Amino acid sequence: MSALAREIRQNVEKRRTFGIISHPDAGKTTLTEKLLLFGGAITMAGTVKSRKATRHATSDWMKMEQERGISVTTSVMKFEYSGYDVNLLDTPGHEDFSEDTYRVLTAVDSALLVIDSAKGVEAQTKKLMDVCRMRNTPIMTFINKLDRDGLDPLDLLADIEDHLGIECAPLSWPIGMGKGFKGTYSIYKKKIHLFSATHGGRIQQGVVIDDVNDPKLDEMLGLAAQDLRRDLELLEGAGTPFSVERYLAGTQTPVFFGSAINNFGVQEMLDTFVELAPCPRPRATLTREVSPFEEEFSGVVFKIQANMDKAHRDRIAFMRICSGKYEKGMKIRHHRIGKDVQISNATIFMAQDRTGVEEAFAGDIIGLHNHGTIKIGDTFSLKEELKFTGIPSFAPEHFRKVILKSPLKTKQLQKGLQQLAEEGAVQVFRPMLGNEYILGAVGVLQFDVIISRLKDEYAVDAIYTPVNLSAARWVQSDDKALFERFQKELYSSLATDSEGNLALLADSSWRLEYIMEQWPDITFHTTREKN
Numbered sequence: 107m108s109a110l111a112r113e114i115r116q117n118v119e120k121r122r123t124f125g126i127i128s129h130p131d132a133g134k135t136t137l138t139e140k141l142l143l144f145g146g147a148i149t150m151a152g153t154v155k156s157r158k159a160t161r162h163a164t165s166d167w168m169k170m171e172q173e174r175g176i177s178v179t180t181s182v183m184k185f186e187y188s189g190y191d192v193n194l195l196d197t198p199g200h201e202d203f204s205e206d207t208y209r210v211l212t213a214v215d216s217a218l219l220v221i222d223s224a225k226g227v228e229a230q231t232k233k234l235m236d237v238c239r240m241r242n243t244p245i246m247t248f249i250n251k252l253d254r255d256g257l258d259p260l261d262l263l264a265d266i267e268d269h270l271g272i273e274c275a276p277l278s279w280p281i282g283m284g285k286g287f288k289g290t291y292s293i294y295k296k297k298i299h300l301f302s303a304t305h306g307g308r309i310q311q312g313v314v315i316d317d318v319n320d321p322k323l324d325e326m327l328g329l330a331a332q333d334l335r336r337d338l339e340l341l342e343g344a345g346t347p348f349s350v351e352r353y354l355a356g357t358q359t360p361v362f363f364g365s366a367i368n369n370f371g372v373q374e375m376l377d378t379f380v381e382l383a384p385c386p387r388p389r390a391t392l393t394r395e396v397s398p399f400e401e402e403f404s405g406v407v408f409k410i411q412a413n414m415d416k417a418h419r420d421r422i423a424f425m426r427i428c429s430g431k432y433e434k435g436m437k438i439r440h441h442r443i444g445k446d447v448q449i450s451n452a453t454i455f456m457a458q459d460r461t462g463v464e465e466a467f468a469g470d471i472i473g474l475h476n477h478g479t480i481k482i483g484d485t486f487s488l489k490e491e492l493k494f495t496g497i498p499s500f501a502p503e504h505f506r507k508v509i510l511k512s513p514l515k516t517k518q519l520q521k522g523l524q525q526l527a528e529e530g531a532v533q534v535f536r537p538m539l540g541n542e543y544i545l546g547a548v549g550v551l552q553f554d555v556i557i558s559r560l561k562d563e564y565a566v567d568a569i570y571t572p573v574n575l576s577a578a579r580w581v582q583s584d585d586k587a588l589f590e591r592f593q594k595e596l597y598s599s600l601a602t603d604s605e606g607n608l609a610l611l612a613d614s615s616w617r618l619e620y621i622m623e624q625w626p627d628i629t630f631h632t633t634r635e636k637n
């Protein structure tokens with residue numbers, strides 16, 4: 107093995123790149139902050155976000171987010187923990203930004219799901235789970251807010267199994283809950299960790315007892331000790347045994363209980379996470395599978411974000427490295443446009459600031475400065491022509507027509523919409539007939555973001571008018587003559603998207619179905635791979 111191959115292997119094996127997902131308010135931000143605290147990436151609780159106190163947040167870059175209290179953007183945070191290099195990717199919690207979440211989840215090797223113990227599985231949890239399932243992403247679960255009265259732990263597991271269709275293997279077990287929350291027993295490490303109400307924002311250790319039969323436990327917990335022993339017996343008889351293979355295959359989720367705000371149960375989970383979660387995995391391209399251990403560099407852009415930092419006024423393309431080693435100043439090939447580019451100022455995202463990156467390996471996310479030449483889905487490599495797959499756009503379900511307040515701003519509007527479409531913030535359609543811009547979104551909040559960004563970043567005052575559309579499908583056919591006939595007959599319902607792909611826009615699902623029935627040999631796509 108060459109020295110480079112060895113260096114790559116060592117680095118890839120210690121990398122853990124994961125996304126953190128939850129229904130809003132389950133405690134994702136709080137947990138993220140505690141993870142960063144353990145990773146030494148921040149030193150004080152309260153740095154990541156406190157919406158209610160309108161404090162500025164590390165993981166929220168947009169004004170919008172602060173105003174509305176929803177995570178619009180996605181942030182990347184890198185930290186070291188216990189000899190591992192952890193890359194944590196935050197996802198927007200609000201369902202209107204699910205397309206963004208989906209793309210982020212294409213860049214991770216595993217996910218951490220946060221569930222509120224009082225609420226169990228919620229609507230958004232289900233959707234996120236569906237997304238993870240599309241790629242068999244391994245998922246670890248943290249059931250949060252045990253310091254409050256919630257559902258019975260066994261019922262929570264049944265709820266997850268029933269509603270998310272994934273086997274649960276508890277690796278920790280709560281001792282009481284709410285006011286009676288006494289701590290957790292680590293089934294995995296066979297250790298008891300007692301909670302003290304004084305666990306503040308900082309890292310604190312409770313009492314650790316090694317044996318569940320230790321009489322000290324009865325002294326400390328009273329009847330709760332008996333309850334714990336009974337629960338554990340029950341689990342041993344009827345529970346699902348943990349299987350690392352099933353976890354890695356995405357069919358079983360290890361479950362932890364705790365309280366993020368009190369910093370309880372978080373470290374147990376993190377310790378187990380770094381140990382069990384997969385290191386960077388191979389990725390599919392149009393031509394072959396690329397192993398993270400290969401020496402030749404390759405990477406794919408999964409997200410573009412503008413003006414992350416007002417002071418920088420820039421657009422950053424987030425690239426997941428898929429193989430090889432990135433070194434500052436290296437020349438890589440941008441395959442879509444067929445040009446070599448020198449990357450000398452890539453950034454890596456630490457919790458509180460971004461720093462220049464000297465070297466990076468598969469699993470790392472680096473930020474490239476983008477002057478409009480990079481799009482979502484773009485593949486870069488040293489030489490071999492590759493195209494990573496799996497980053498789709500979803501057919502929009504909501505539509506608006508954009509009207510300019512001043513016709514003099516037509517050019518800026520065009521530029522703004524083009525860039526916002528490339529970023530994946532919205533989809534832009536130009537109907538065959540007329541000169542309009544039709545915006546399509548998966549969630550309506552995207553429209554608000556667009557209007558506010560057009561104004562902020564492009565100095566364009568625009569408003570929306572409603573448009574009588576409710577469905578879109580990308581259309582395609584190998585039969586040229588048929589496709590021409592289709593285009594002629596449906597000319598007034600066709601439009602091109604920002605990448606020039608043909609789409610059918612329909613005013614009702616009824617009409618869409620009717621057209622689909624009439625044209626059985628035309629393919630109607632609800633998702634489209636970024637090209």
Ligand code: GDP
Nearest residue numbers: 130131132133134135136251254365366367368
């Ligand atoms: P997100 O929307 O998933 O990012 O949730 P946040 O982290 O913002 O948390 C939502 C609310 O739940 C906030 O008011 C938190 O302070 C609170 N919270 C988070 N973790 C806990 C916990 O362990 N116990 C209790 N009681 N509240 C929590």
